[in-house]
Ligand SMILES: [Zn+2]
C-alpha cells in the first residue's frame with residue numbers, strides 16, 4: 177500500500193465511524209482504497225443520497241478533529257467470530273444483529289492465518305491494515321459519489337450501497353484534484369466531439385466504431401499529411417493493404433488462434449458455409465475446423481504486419497536495399513468488451529499510423545534512433561512536450577523468448593542508448609518485453625497533467641522467422657533481417673481524442689477545421705465579405721462567411737464558442753479602405769490589415785504549424 181492509499185483507506189474507517197454515529201445498524205462489507213480515493217460498501221434501510229453527504233462529512237470532520245489513534249488489536253479466530261456474532265465488527269459497540277458481512281469475510285480467512293482488528297475511538301473493524309497513526313493525519317477529504325454493488329460482485333448476493341470519497345494529505349492537493357477533474361470534464365473529447373461536430377458513434381453502426389464527421393475528418397487529414405511528410409523525410413514508402421486477409425496468413429503470423437478472444441470471429445466463404453449447413457455442421461465443429469485449419473476463412477485484420485511482411489517478401493532483397501521502411505495508415509479491428517468502450521480512446525476499429533522496418537542487425541540501433549526521433553518530433557510539434565518512456569526488457573530467468581541472447585543484448589542496449597541520447601525520462605522494466613523482442617512505450621502528459629499511453633516501438637525476431645524472411649548479404653549468404661514495428665501514436669482515433677482534450681477543442685490554425693470566419697457587421701457588407709471569402713478559398717484557406725442577420729456581438733460569440741482561430745470583422749470603414757479587422761480567438765482585436773497581408777500572415781502560420 178502506498179502512503180496515499182494508506183491515508184485513503186484510513187479515511188474509509190472514518191467514513192464508516194461517521195455513518196454509524198448516524199445509522200448505528202449499518203452493516204459494512206469491504207472498504208478498500210481505489211485509484212481516485214476509497215469507498216466503503218454497506219447495507220442500510222435508509223437509502224443514502226447526495227443530500228446526506230453534508231451530514232456524514234460533518235461527523236467525519238469531528239472524528240478527524242478528535243485525532244483518534246488507530247490501534248491494532250491481534251485476536252484469535254474464536255474472539256473475532258464471537259465479536260462478529262455480537263455485531264461488534266465495523267460497529268461502535270455491541271448490536272442486536274451480527275456483523276454479517278464481516279462474519280462471511282472471517283469464514284473466508286484460511287485457518288491459521290493471523291487476524292487483526294483496528295480500533296479508532298469507539299469504532300472497531302476487522303482489518304489487516306495498515307493505517308495512518310491517527311485520524312488527524314487525514315489532511316483533507318471529500319465524499320464524491322454513490323453507486324450500488326453486489327456483495328463480492330456476485331448478482332446472487334445482496335445489493336449494497338457504495339459510498340465513494342477521496343482524501344489527500346493537504347487541502348491544497350484536494351483542491352488541485354477537483355480543479356483538474358473540473359477541467360477534464362470541460363475538455364472531455366466525447367462532449368467536445370459532439371459540440372464541435374467532429375465525430376459520432378451511432379448505435380446502428382456499432383459501438384466502438386467511429387464516424388468521422390467533415391470537421392473531424394479535416395483534423396485527421398491534416399495530421400496524416402503532417403506525419404506523411406515526416407515519414408517521407410525518413411525514407412519510408414507508403415503502402416495500402418486490404419482490411420481482410422485469409423486466416424492462413426494469421427495462422428502463420430500466430431495472431432490466430434492465439435489472440436482469438438480479442439478479434440472479430442472469422443468470415444467464411446459463401447460456398448463453404450452452405451456446404452457446412454447442408455452437412456448439419458454444428459457451431460462447435462465449425463469453430464474447430466477454423467482453429468485446426470481444415471476450413472479456411474477470412475479475418476478482419478487485427479494487425480497490419482503480416483501484409484507488410486508479404487510486401488517485403490515479394491522480391492529478392494539484398495543488403496544494399498536494406499533497410500526497407502513501409503508505412504501505412506492501416507485500419508485494424510479488435511474485439512473489445514462493450515464495457516471497455518468509450519469515445520475515441522477505446523474502439524473496435526481504428527487506424528494505426530503503422531510502420532514496419534526490415535533491417536540488418538548492424539542497422540538496428542540507427543533505425544530505432546530514427547523511430548524515436550520521429551515520434552518525438554511530431555509530439556513536440558503538437559505542444560505535447562512532456563513525455564516519458566518505458567523500456568520493456570526480457571526477464572533474464574525466462575526461456576520463453578525467441579532470438580539469441582546476443583541479439584537481445586544488442587537490441588536492449590540500443591533502446592537504452594537512444595533513450596539516454598534523446599534526453600527523455602525513462603524507466604527500464606525487466607520482464608515487460610514481448611516474447612518476440614524488447615520495446616519502448618511512450619507515455620505523454622497533456623496540459624492538465626494527465627498521462628496517456630500512446631505509441632510504441634518494438635523489435636521483432638519472431639515474425640521474420642515465421643515467414644522465413646531473408647536478404648542476401650555482401651558475402652552472398654542468405655541472412656535473416658530484423659523487424660521493427662512502430663506506431664508513434666498507436667491509433668489516429670485515440671490520438672485525436674487526446675488532442676481534442678489537450679487543446680480543449682481550440683485547435684491551432686493548421687489543424688482547425690474552420691480557420692477563418694468572415695463576419696459582416698450588416699447586410700450591406702455581405703458582398704464585400706464574399707470577395708474576401710473567394711480570396712481566402714482560392715488560397716486553400718478553410719474559411720466561411722456568416723451571412724446571418726445576427727448582431728456582430730452575437731456572431732463573434734458564436735465563432736468564439738466554435739473555437740474558430742481568426743474572425744474578420746467587416747464594416748463600412750474596412751470596406752472603404754479595402755481592409756479587414758482581424759480578431760484572434762486567443763488575443764482578441766488585432767487591428768486592421770489589408771486582405772492580402774492577412775492572408776500572407778496566416779499562410780506563414782500554417783506553414784510553420786504555429787501552435788497559437
Ligand atoms: Zn483498515
Ligand SMILES: [Zn+2]
Pocket residue numbers: 479480481532661662
Ligand atoms: Zn506490426
